[in-house]
Amino acid sequence: MNASAHPSAPPSSGRTDSAAMPWLASLNAAQREAVEFGGGEGGVAGPLLVIAGAGSGKTSTLAHRVAHLIAGGADPARILLLTFSRRAADEMGRRVQRLLGQLAATHPWLAHAELNWSGTFHGIGARLLREYAGRIGLDVAFTIHDREDSADLLNLVRHEQGFSEKSRRFPLKGTCLAIYSAAVNTRAPLAEVLQASFPWCAEWEDELKRLFRAYVQAKQAQQVLDYDDLLLYWAQMMAEPELAQEVGALFEHVLVDEYQDTNHLQAAILLAMKPDGRGLTVVGDDAQAIYAFRGATVRNILDFPAAFEPPARIVTLEQNYRSTQPILAAANAVIALAAERYAKDLRSDRGSSQRPRLVSVKDDAEQAAYVVEQALARREDGLRLRQQAVLFRASSYSARLEMELTRRNIPFVKFGGLRFLEAAHVKDVLALLRWAENPRDRIAGFRAVQLLAGIGPKTAGRVLDNVCAAPDGCALLAEQPVPDGAREGWLAFAALIDRLAGRDGGPAPWPAGFELACRWYEAQMPRLYEDAPVRLPDIQQLARIAATYPGRRQFLTELTLDPPSATSGEPGMPLVDEDYLILSTMHSAKGQEWSAVSVLNVVDGCIPSDIATRNGAEIEEERRLLYVAMTRARDHLDLILPQRFYVSQQQGLGDRHVYAGRSRFIPNRLLEHFEQITWPLPPPGLRGTPASRQAAVDLAAKMRDMWR
Numbered sequence: 196m197n198a199s200a201h202p203s204a205p206p207s208s209g210r211t212d213s214a215a216m217p218w219l220a221s222l223n224a225a226q227r228e229a230v231e232f233g234g235g236e237g238g239v240a241g242p243l244l245v246i247a248g249a250g251s252g253k254t255s256t257l258a259h260r261v262a263h264l265i266a267g268g269a270d271p272a273r274i275l276l277l278t279f280s281r282r283a284a285d286e287m288g289r290r291v292q293r294l295l296g297q298l299a300a301t302h303p304w305l306a307h308a309e310l311n312w313s314g315t316f317h318g319i320g321a322r323l324l325r326e327y328a329g330r331i332g333l334d335v336a337f338t339i340h341d342r343e344d345s346a347d348l349l350n351l352v353r354h355e356q357g358f359s360e361k362s363r364r365f366p367l368k369g370t371c372l373a374i375y376s377a378a379v380n381t382r383a384p385l386a387e388v389l390q391a392s393f394p395w396c397a398e399w400e401d402e403l404k405r406l407f408r409a410y411v412q413a414k415q416a417q418q419v420l421d422y423d424d425l426l427l428y429w430a431q432m433m434a435e436p437e438l439a440q441e442v443g444a445l446f447e448h449v450l451v452d453e454y455q456d457t458n459h460l461q462a463a464i465l466l467a468m469k470p471d472g473r474g475l476t477v478v479g480d481d482a483q484a485i486y487a488f489r490g491a492t493v494r495n496i497l498d499f500p501a502a503f504e505p506p507a508r509i510v511t512l513e514q515n516y517r518s519t520q521p522i523l524a525a526a527n528a529v530i531a532l533a534a535e536r537y538a539k540d541l542r543s544d545r546g547s548s549q550r551p552r553l554v555s556v557k558d559d560a561e562q563a564a565y566v567v568e569q570a571l572a573r574r575e576d577g578l579r580l581r582q583q584a585v586l587f588r589a590s591s592y593s594a595r596l597e598m599e600l601t602r603r604n605i606p607f608v609k610f611g612g613l614r615f616l617e618a619a620h621v622k623d624v625l626a627l628l629r630w631a632e633n634p635r636d637r638i639a640g641f642r643a644v645q646l647l648a649g650i651g652p653k654t655a656g657r658v659l660d661n662v663c664a665a666p667d668g669c670a671l672l673a674e675q676p677v678p679d680g681a682r683e684g685w686l687a688f689a690a691l692i693d694r695l696a697g698r699d700g701g702p703a704p705w706p707a708g709f710e711l712a713c714r715w716y717e718a719q720m721p722r723l724y725e726d727a728p729v730r731l732p733d734i735q736q737l738a739r740i741a742a743t744y745p746g747r748r749q750f751l752t753e754l755t756l757d758p759p760s761a762t763s764g765e766p767g768m769p770l771v772d773e774d775y776l777i778l779s780t781m782h783s784a785k786g787q788e789w790s791a792v793s794v795l796n797v798v799d800g801c802i803p804s805d806i807a808t809r810n811g812a813e814i815e816e817e818r819r820l821l822y823v824a825m826t827r828a829r830d831h832l833d834l835i836l837p838q839r840f841y842v843s844q845q846q847g848l849g850d851r852h853v854y855a856g857r858s859r860f861i862p863n864r865l866l867e868h869f870e871q872i873t874w875p876l877p878p879p880g881l882r883g884t885p886a887s888r889q890a891a892v893d894l895a896a897k898m899r900d901m902w903r
C-alpha cells in the first residue's frame with residue numbers, strides 16, 4: 196500500500212529524525228554508513244556499492260537501509276527492491292515491516308508502509324512488460340514459458356527447419372536453448388558464445404542463427420515470452436530513452452541484492468533506468484558469485500563504481516556475525532586460493548575450540564548413516580532439526596540420505612530438487628489454463644489437447660493449426676475434426692476450455708474455473724498415470740495456491756516465475772509446526788544460515804563437479820560454491836568424504852561406483868584448519884591420541900616427498 200494514500204498519512208515533511216531511529220544502535224560502523232548513506236537534506240543520494248563478506252549482514256543492512264529510507268520520508272511505492280529469489284523478497288519485506296513497526300507508536304503511518312515493487316528481476320520485468328504492453332507492441336495476455344516449455348518450442352522449430360534430419364548430429368534441444376540463453380544473457384555475439392562455452396557446436400553457427408530467428412518468430416506469433424525475454428524485452432524497452440526515463444522516474448530508489456549474480460542485461464537495465472546512479476544501491480559479494488553458468492558476470496560488481504561520474508561510494512562489510520572463528524578461518528583459507536577476488540579481511544568474534552571436521556566414511560550408505568546419527572545427536576542436545584542443514588552439489592547426491600531419513604521416519608524438506616512445475620501432472624493442469632488464456636500458445640495447446648483419450652500428436656497439430664489460423668475468439672473448438680471415438684470427450688473438453696476462456700458468454704470464472712479444470716483433469720488422471728493417487732494431492736495443493744490469487748493471469752505469471760517445490764514422490768511436506776531437517780543444493784542454500792551444516796561428497800568429481808571442470812573459470816566457480824556452502828554454518832561444520840560412492844545417470848557412463856579423493860579445494864596445506872576423523876570410529880583401544888592421528892598425516896606427506 197502506498198503510505199501517502201493511507202488515512203493516517205505522514206505529516207507534510209514525512210521525515211523521521213535519523214537520531215530517533217532505534218535500529219541504528221544495533222549496527223556496526225560500516226553497516227551504519229551504508230544504511231545512512233545520502234541521508235539528510237541533500238535529496239536522493241548518488242550510487243552506493245556495498246561489498247559484503249559472507250555472514251557480514253548484507254541482507255540485514257539492505258533491509259535496514261530500506262526501512263531507513265521510508266522512515267526518512269521516501270515513498271514506499273517508489274522503492275524498487277530487486278532480489279535473487281522471491282523467497283528473499285518476501286523475507287526482506289517482513290524485515291522492513293518489523294523495523295518500521297518499532298516506530299509505529301509515534302509514527303502510525305509507518306505501520307502500514309508496504310513495498311509493492313519488490314521481487315526478482317524476472318518477476319518485476321513481467322509486471323512492467325504487462326503494464327507497458329500496449330506501448331511496445333506486446334499482447335497484454337502474453338503467456339510465459341518456463342525452461343521446459345521453451346525447450347519444447349525450440350524443438351518444434353528445430354524440427355520444422357529440418358535440422359533434426361541432418362546427417363551430422365545437430366545439437367539437441369537442451370543444448371540449443373542453453374546456447375540461445377547464454378547469447379541473450381551475456382549479450383555476446385553467437386560466434387563468441389560458441390567458441391567460449393560450446394566449441395563442439397561452433398560448426399553449426401549459421402544453422403543456429405537460423406533456428407534462433409525462427410524461434411523468435413514462433414514466440415512472437417504465439418504471443419509467448421520465455422524467461423530470457425522478460426529481461427531482454429525489459430532491456431530493449433529501456434534502450435528507448437523516453438521509456439527508460441519514464442520507467443526510471445517511477446522509482447526514486449532502486450536497491451539490488453546479490454549483485455554478484457546479475458548478468459549483462461540486468462546491469463544494462465539498471466544503468467538505463469538510473470544513468471547517473473542517483474538512488475541506486477547494490478550489494479553483493481564477489482566471493483559468492485555462483486551463477487556464471489547462467490550468464491551472470493562478476494564484472495558487474497567489479498565495474499559498478501566506475502560506471503558513474505563521480506564514481507559510486509563503496510562501503511565494505513568485513514565483520515562476520517555468523518560463523519565461529521574456526522569455521523570462518525577454514526572458509527577463508529579455501530577462498531584465499533581463488534585466482535582473482537576482491538580482498539576482504541573477514542573476521543569473527545565468535546570463539547570456539549571446535550574446528551570444522553573432515554569426515555571420511557566408506558561409502559554413501561555410511562555417509563547417510565553418519566549424517567542421520569549426528570543430526571539426531573544434536574537434536575538430543577537441544578538443537579532443532581530445522582537448525583541443521585545438509586548441503587550437496589547435485590540434487591541426486593542426497594538420494595541415499597533421503598531413503599535413510601524416510602526409513603527412520605525423520606521429516607525433511609528439500610530445496611533445489613524437483614520443482615513443482617516440473618511434475619508432469621502439474622504441467623498438465625497449467626497447460627489447460629494457459630491455453631484458455633492464450634489460444635495461440637501452441638506448446639500449452641499441444642499438451643492440453645493430448646490429455647484426451649484417443650487424441651495424438653497428429654490430431655492435436657491439426658486442431659492447433661485451425662485455432663491459430665482463426666481470428667481471435669472464433670476458433671469454434673467444438674467443431675474441430677477429431678476421431679469419432681474421441682468426439683464425446685472432445686465436446687466436454689471444448690466446453691470446459693470455452694468456459695475457462697469466458698467464450699461462452701459469461702466472464703472467465705476464477706478461482707471457480709480452476710476447480711472446473713481440476714475436476715475435469717482428475718477424471719483423466721487414472722488413465723494418464725499409474726500412480727495417480729500419489730499425484731492427486733499436488734493438484735489439490737495447486738488449487739489451494741490458485742485460490743489465493745486474484746485471477747488466472749496473475750496466478751500463471753507468478754507460478755511460472757516462482758514455483759514451490761513438488762511434494763509427490765517425496766516424503767510429504769511436514770506441517771509448519773513440525774521439526775524437520777533441511778536438505779538443499781548448494782545453489783539453493785544461497786543467503787541462508789543454519790547452526791549445523793553437513794556437506795556431502797566433498798570429493799573431486801562432485802565438488803568440483805566433473806561436469807564443470809572444462810576451464811579455469813568453471814573450476815573457480817565451483818570453489819566459490821564450496822565457500823558458499825561452508826559459510827552457511829554458524830556453529831558446526833562437517834565436510835564428508837565418502838571413499839566410494841554411487842553416481843547415477845552419468846551421460847554416456849550410466850550408473851556406476853566411483854572412487855575419489857578429497858576435493859582439490861582442500862589441499863594438504865589447508866588441513867590444519869580441520870579436524871580429521873574417520874567414521875565409524877574404531878574401537879576405543881585402537882583410536883590412538885590426537886597427536887598420533889596427526890602423525891599419520893605426516894607419514895603420508897613423507898611418502899609423497901620420496902618422489903619429489
Ligand SMILES: Nc1ncnc2c1ncn2[C@@H]1O[C@H](COP(=O)(O)OP(=O)(O)OP(=O)(O)O)[C@@H](O)[C@H]1O
Nearest residue numbers: 221222223249250251252253254255516517786787
Ligand atoms: N550488527 C549486527 N550485530 C549482530 N548480528 C548481526 C549484525 N548484522 C548482522 N548480524 C547477523 O549476522 C548474520 C548474517 O546476516 P545476513 O544473513 O544479513 O548476512 P549476509 O551478509 O546476507 O550473508 P551471506 O552473504 O553469507 O548470505 C545474521 O544472523 C544476522 O542477524
